[in-house]
Amino acid sequence: MENRVEQLRKARCLNQEDFARSIRVSRQTVSSIENGKYNPSLELAFTISDFFGLPIDEIFIHERRDFNEKK
Numbered sequence: 001m002e003n004r005v006e007q008l009r010k011a012r013c014l015n016q017e018d019f020a021r022s023i024r025v026s027r028q029t030v031s032s033i034e035n036g037k038y039n040p041s042l043e044l045a046f047t048i049s050d051f052f053g054l055p056i057d058e059i060f061i062h063e064r065r066d067f068n069e070k071k
Helices: 005-011 016-023 027-034 042-052
Strands: none
Touching: 005 027, 016 027, 016 042
């Protein structure tokens, strides 16, 4: 899943450590989210959404699948 976390964090002139402290996670978690190696829990996604004052779907980009498509 793609996301805009790094872009939004940098726009606020925050480093990963300060942002992580603000949302109460480790810097490694922030790095993993930004690199797309970790999808945050729904609770953490809401925390990030609240921090930036944006809806979740403006931060995390999810491409929908067509489950009716035959393989």
